[in-house]
Amino acid sequence: DLSQTQLAQDDARRIVTSDHPNHVHIIDATVSWRFYWRPKGGIGTRDVKLLDPQNKPDNAALIAGDKAKLILYTLVDHCSGLIFGRYGVSRGENSAGIMDLLYEAWRDKQDPRFPFRGASKKLYSDKGAANFEKGVESTCAELGIPHVPHATGNAPAGGSAEKAINLIQDKFEYLFRFMKDPESVDELNKFFYGWLVWFNATKKHSRHGHTRMSHWANFIREEHLRLIPENRKDFFQLAYAYTTRAQLRSNRTFRALGGDRLWMLPDGCNWATGTKLLVQPMALEPEKLKVKRPDTLEEVVATLIKMNVHGFPVEAAHGSHGKGGINAITPTPASELRETTSIKGLLETYGHYEGLPDLVAAIDPIAFPRREGTPILSDVETYSRPISLFEAKLRLADFLGQPLSEEEAASLDAEAENGTIDERLVNVVIERLSADEPGGGAVARVLSA
Structure with a gap:
């Protein structure tokens, strides 16, 4: 809780803690003012005299016309202070850059120098449009990560990411004038990754007194590691998880994501046949679907019914195709009535059967005249081919x-x-x-x- 002194301040705030590494990750992005990406590749330097470090609006207006802005995306592990980042080139901050940052930060890099990996339990950022674009929100929802925004205008709330950006601009970007001009953004990110390995492994954090990488490695536990899909394409599919419509059939089944795929609702879900459904794939569990009723907003998880090579459910009943076999019909009151009641009895009930034998007997055979002409020589088909x-x-x-x-x-x-x-x-x-x-x-x- 805030003390009386803190509450009395104009910008009352408190220190927020993390319980362990990968508990909270903070992300942020910024457009570079001092550097830009040349149309034919490579980094260009602006005349710093035209830039005012204290005047963001004027600087933003100065570079507004650039078609290829150099954008820095950063991620900070709040507990250890470990910094990760990626560069991108576009007209402005976008969700593709955020997705690239999250994938590269969270994937297992198979690099003993940089063991940092795994998704966080919470993601924290400002309310920038790129941070909360539908693709990023879909990814967080699929991975079960609450994405928490801080209040607009409250820059200190994301102070860890802001500080990381300042460190990168002061300690890494000044090397641009000395390093070989990168031919592509991928090459620039390779240089940047090498610098991040060095910085996190050698520079101590003022809060805990350890290097950022050693603190993360010493306090991370197996239960804290929430690994993401290894394949980049599979991870980006999380951003495009879509919601499609389906209709419930009998026996709690429905077809979705292709007519040959049959899904079943869980036991105890007694939704009526014909119920309209909204379904959404679960990228980390491809044999399951999230299912929602749009009328009641109830949610359940459906399971894919596995089929054999003949297209029948693997777990279907085996036996003869007669009574009680594979095609047996579940008894209903109507079917039981049909089994125990003769057709004659039903007809007599409505007066349809009475007198029918006499009517049939009264009909004399009708002699149809045969056609004169060539006799038919065979009983085989007589059409000409x-x-x-x-x-x-x-x-x-x-x-x-x-x-x-x-x-x-x-x-x-x-x-x-x-x-x-x-x-x-x-x-x-x-x-x-x-x-x-x-x-x-x-x-x-x-x-x-």
């Missing part, structure tokens, strides 16, 4: 079990027109041959008959 002469010969040879003779082939050629023959004719020949002894020249004999 031309097939190639080659296919016709192949079918007959397959039926006979031997190649057609020259006489048989010639008789088929005589029936062909433009290289095709009526399939019905071939079917009739096969039918007649099946009734007679094929023998030699059988095809020609049938066709000539």
